[in-house]
Amino acid sequence: MGASVVGLNREIKVYDSADILVVGGGPAGVTAAISGARCGKKVLLLEHSGQLGGMGTLGNVSVFMPVGNVTGFYRELIAEALPHALPASHSDSIAPQFSPFALRHFFNSKVEKEGVKVYYHTTFIAAIKEGDKVTGVIAKTREGLKAFLGLTVIDCTGDAQVAQEAGVPIRTGREEDGMTQPMTLMFAMQNTGKPVVPYLPEDCYYYETVEDLPQGRHLYWERNSGSEGTLLVNMTRVKGNGARIEDINYAEKESLKQVFSVVHYLQRNGYENYVLSHVAGQIGVRETNQIEGLYTLTEDDLLSNRRFDDAVAQTNYEIDIHSPDGKKGTDERKLSGYDIPYRCMVPAQVKGLLVAGRSISATHVAMSSMRVQPTCYALGQAAGAAAACAIEDDVSLEAVNIAKLHERLAAQGVVFLK
Numbered sequence: 001m002g003a004s005v006v007g008l009n010r011e012i013k014v015y016d017s018a019d020i021l022v023v024g025g026g027p028a029g030v031t032a033a034i035s036g037a038r039c040g041k042k043v044l045l046l047e048h049s050g051q052l053g054g055m056g057t058l059g060n061v062s063v064f065m066p067v068g069n070v071t072g073f074y075r076e077l078i079a080e081a082l083p084h085a086l087p088a089s090h091s092d093s094i095a096p097q098f099s100p101f102a103l104r105h106f107f108n109s110k111v112e113k114e115g116v117k118v119y120y121h122t123t124f125i126a127a128i129k130e131g132d133k134v135t136g137v138i139a140k141t142r143e144g145l146k147a148f149l150g151l152t153v154i155d156c157t158g159d160a161q162v163a164q165e166a167g168v169p170i171r172t173g174r175e176e177d178g179m180t181q182p183m184t185l186m187f188a189m190q191n192t193g194k195p196v197v198p199y200l201p202e203d204c205y206y207y208e209t210v211e212d213l214p215q216g217r218h219l220y221w222e223r224n225s226g227s228e229g230t231l232l233v234n235m236t237r238v239k240g241n242g243a244r245i246e247d248i249n250y251a252e253k254e255s256l257k258q259v260f261s262v263v264h265y266l267q268r269n270g271y272e273n274y275v276l277s278h279v280a281g282q283i284g285v286r287e288t289n290q291i292e293g294l295y296t297l298t299e300d301d302l303l304s305n306r307r308f309d310d311a312v313a314q315t316n317y318e319i320d321i322h323s324p325d326g327k328k329g330t331d332e333r334k335l336s337g338y339d340i341p342y343r344c345m346v347p348a349q350v351k352g353l354l355v356a357g358r359s360i361s362a363t364h365v366a367m368s369s370m371r372v373q374p375t376c377y378a379l380g381q382a383a384g385a386a387a388a389c390a391i392e393d394d395v396s397l398e399a400v401n402i403a404k405l406h407e408r409l410a411a412q413g414v415v416f417l418k
Contacts, residue, residue, distance in 0.1 A: 010145070012138050012145050012146065012147045013146060013147065014136075014146075014147045014148075014149060015141070015146035015147060015148060016044055016117070016119075016146075016148055016149075017044075017136070017148065017149035017150065018041075018042040018043055018044040018117070018148075018149070018150050018151075019036070019041035019042045019043065019150065019151050019152070019387075019388075019391055020032075020033070020036040020041050020042070020043045020044070020150055020151070020152050020153075020154065020384065020387045020388070020391075021043075021044050021046070021136060021137065021148055021149065021150025021152070021153045021154070022036070022043065022044065022045045022046065022153075022154045022156055022384075023046050023124050023137055023139075023153065023154070023155055023156060023157055023161070023162050024046070024047065024048075024054075024124075024155065024156035024157040024158060024357070025045055025046070025047030025049075025051075025052040025053070025054070025107075025118065025156070026052075026053065026054020026055065026056075026156060026158060026357060026376065027053070027054050027056065027357065027373045027374075027376040027377045027380060028054075028156040028158075028356040028357030028358075028376040028377070028379050028380030028383070029045060029047070029052075029054070029154075029156030029356075029357070029380060030045070030052050030053070030107055030110075030111065030377075030380065031072075031073045031376075031377045031378075031379075031380035031381040031384065032154045032156055032356055032380035032381070032383045032384040032387075033045040033111060033114075033116040033118075033380075033384060034073065034110065034111060034114045034116060034381075034384065035073070035380065035381040035382070035383070035384025035385045035388075035412060036154075036384035036385070036387055036388050037114045037115050037116050037384075038114065038384075038412060039384070039385055039388030039389075039392075039408060040388070041387070041388050041391065042117075043115075043116045043117070043384075044116075044117050044118075044119065044148055044150065045111065045116050045117065045118045045119070046119050046122040046124065046137070046139055046148060047118060047119065047120050047121075047122060048121070048122060048123040048124070049120070049121070050120050050121060051104045051107075051108075051120075052104065052107035052108065052111065052118070053100070053103050053104055053107050054158065054373075054376075055284050055285075055373070056098075056100060056103055056373055057100045057101075057103055057104045057107075058280065058281060058282055059186055059280045059281075059282060059283070059284040060100050060186040060187065060188065060232070060278065060279075060280035061186055061234075061280075061284055061373070062097055062098050062099065062100045062103070062186075062232055063095060063096070063097045063098070063221050063232060064094070064095060064096055064098070064372075064373055064374055065095060065317055065372040065373070065374065066093040066094060066095045066316075066317065067093075067314075067315040067316065067317050067372065067374040067375055068091065068093060068314065068315055068316030068317070068337050068417075069090055069091065069314040069315065069316075069337075069378075069415075069416075069417050070087055070090050070091075070092065070093075070094060070374070071090045071314075071378070071413065071414050071415045071416075072377070072378055072381050072409065072412060072413050072414035072415075073377050073378075073380075073381045073412070073413070074374045074377040074378065075090065075413060076413060077106070077377070078094070078096065080106070081098065081102065081103065081106045082096050082098055090415050090417065091417055093316075097221055097223055097232060119139075119141065119148075121141065121142055122139045122140070122141050122146075122148075123139055123140045123141075124137055124138075124139055124157060124161050124162060124165075125137070125138045125139055125140055125145065126138045126165055127153075127162055127165040127166035128147060128149070129166060129167075129350075131351075132349065132350060132351050133350075133351040133352040134153045134162070134166050134350060134351070134352040134353040135149055135150070135153075135352060136148055136149035136150055136153065137153065137162060151352075151391050152352060152353075152354065152387040152390060152391060152397065153352060153353050153354075154353075154354045154355070154356055154380075154383050154384065154387060155353060155354070155355045155356070155359070156355075156356050156357050156380060156383075157357075157359070158285070158288070158357055158358055158359060159242075159243045159285075159288045159289050159359060160288075160289040160290070160291050160355055160359035162353065162355075163291050163347050163350070163353060163355050163359070164289060166347075166350045166353060167349065167350055168291050168292065168347040168348065168349060168350045168353070168355075169291070169292040169348060169349065170289045170290065170291060170292070171289070171290045171291075171292065172241065172243075172288065172289050172290070173241065173287065173324060173364055174324060174364040174365075175363065175364060179241075179324035179325060180240075180241045180242070180286070180287040180288060180324055181286040181287040181321060181322045181323075181324055181368065182237045182238055182239050182240065182286070182322050182323065182324065182326055183237075183238045183240060183242050183248075183251045183255065183283045183284060183285050183286065184234055184235075184236050184237060184238070184255070184283065184284045184286070184322075185236045185238075185252075185255035185256060185258070185259055185279065185280055185282075185283045185284065186232065186233065186234055186236075186279075186280045186284055187233050187236075187259050187262075187263070187276060187278060187279045187280065188230055188231060188232050188233065188276075188277050188278040188279075189230065189231040189233060189263065189266065189271065189274040189275060189276055189277055190229075190230050190274060190275055190277035191228065191229035191230065191271075191273050191274050192273050192274070192275055193273060194273055195272050195273055196267060196272070196273060196274065196275050198263075198264050198267040198268060199260070199263075199264065200260060200261065200264040201257075201260050203257065204257045204258075204260045204261040204264070205257065205258070205261040206261070206264070207261055207262065207264070207265040211328075212265075213235055213262065213265065213328075214235065214236050214237035214238075214258050214262070214328070215235055215236075215237050215322075215328055215329075215330070216328030216329060217235075217328070217330075218235065219233070219234045219235050220232060220233040220234065220235065229274075230277070231266070231271065231274060233262065233263075233266070235258075235262045236255045236258040236259055236262060237258070237322065237326065237328075238250070238251040238254050238255050238258070238283070238326070239324070239325065239326030241287075241288055242283070242285030242286075242287075242288055243285075243288035243289060248283070248285075251283050252282070252283055255283050256279070259276070259279055260276075263276045286322060286358075286368075286371060287358070287364070287367060287368070287371065288359070289359050290359055290360065290361060290362055290363075290367060291347050291348075291355050291359060291360065291361050292347070292348045292361055293343060293344050293345065293346055293347055293348060293355070293360065293361025294343035294344075294346045294347075294348065294361070294398060295341050295343035295344050295361060296344070296361045296362060296363060296366075297340060297341075297344050297360070297361065297362040297363065297366040297367075297370065298362075298363050298365075298366055299319075299363060299365040299366055301338055301366065302319065302335055302338050302365070302366055302369055303335070304338075305335070305336045305337055305338050306338050306339060307338070307339045308339045308340075308341035309341075309402065310341045310342040310343060310402045310405075311339035311340065311341060311342075311416055312340060312341065312342045312345070312378065312379065312382035312386075312405070312409070313339070313340040313370075313375055313378035313379050313382060314337060314338070314339055314340070314378070314416060314417055315335075315337065315338070315340070315369065315370060315372075315374070315375045315378075316335050316336060316337035316338070317335070317369050317370070317372050317374075317375065318332055318333055318334050318335055318369060319331060319332065319333040319335065319365060319368050319369050320332055320368050320369060321364075321365065321368045331368075335369065337417070339416075340360070340370055340375070340378075340379065342382065342386065342400070342402065342405065343361075343398075344360040344361045344362060345360050345361075345379065345382070345383055345386075346397055346398050347361075351396060351397070352397070353397070354383045354386060354387060354397055355383075356376070356379040356380045356382070356383035357376045357379060357380065358370070358371040358376060360379065378414075381409065381412065381414065382405070382409060382414075385405055385408040385409055385412065386400050386405050388408065389401060389404050389405050389408060
């Protein structure tokens with residue numbers, strides 16, 4: 001009692017080291033690790049949970065949003081894990097559903113085949129720096145605190161945790177008040193072929209009409225039909241920032257109340273034969289922190305269909321802003337397509353670090369479009385290849401030769417649309 005700060009001074013054993021150290025095993029982390037390994041580099045991948053795939057597996061966000069360029073590792077994933085959904089050309093738009101359990105197994109097998117060493121249940125604690133360069137991280141493991149070193153570190157935590165701890169300037173949420181998009185707990189329902197008895201816990205909510213629902217709308221994806229039918233449901237909404245302790249504490253409890261309440265509503269309104277069959281193990285977080293990078297992707301870049309010489313990803317996924325103040329409604333605006341430049345992944349002020357995934361340098365509006373899984377696959381793949389190029393040429397990450405990077409990506413099946 002009384003102390004507001006405590007000190008920690010310990011020597012931490014180096015457990016492993018590599019050319020490329022990737023922190024976070026979501027879509028960006030998996031592809032960063034595989035891409036770096038395909039460039040002939042030793043790669044370590046640290047994941048705080050027991051599975052790879054990020055929200056696609058942990059959060060049951062088991063549908064890919066259409067991105068307008070099905071290329072690189074994302075196309076490879078579709079070809080191998082969901083061949084029925086493979087489009088004829090890169091520019092054909094797809095939005096396939098998948099099994100989060102099958103995807104989890106696919107990633108386990110894929111990274112093993114590629115020679116990536118994965119450390120599960122390994123949680124980032126602190127960045128290790130030499131001067132202004134990040135050289136590794138300290139992580140909590142099942143054997144206590146351990147250090148992991150890398151010639152290059154790639155932050156794929158989704159919250160820019162490594163970058164923030166290393167001193168990279170961070171922005172949060174929308175510019176006027178810092179509020180972030182709300183969180184959603186995904187769930188699935190299964191058709192039993194016969195009427196079920198609706199169940200509503202006493203501390204949950206009775207939604208009478210669609211207007212009463214947390215998002216004020218129906219949002220679900222159906223698979224199959226009849227007794228084989230399933231629903232993947234995205235209809236809960238909890239205000240808050242998922243990178244804050246109290247916000248996430250509240251959101252995990254509130255979102256589960258909403259799940260039971262939405263299920264009860266659906267069982268009374270067209271899905272009388274459906275039972276709650278799966279609830280994600282954790283709530284899905286759309287937005288937390290963005291780094292300040294060498295370039296910041298903006299709303300104008302999206303609306304003007306901007307192209308960049310150092311493009312590393314392309315998408316035409318819409319501006320998709322779930323109301324940060326928790327109100328019903330969503331800001332949805334169609335886009336023709338735009339590039340994301342490499343510079344968005346290179347942090348300001350700190351060396352030896354790349355950031356891939358939804359926490360790249362982007363404004364609140366811009367990240368609402370680039371945050372989806374297929375785009376994060378593309379960003380991770382580029383980060384892994386860029387890290388390899390920097391090591392080979394003995395240059396800083398901001399000095400990576402873009403022509404060489406594009407050649408490496410092309411060798412991995414990446415095609416940029418003109």
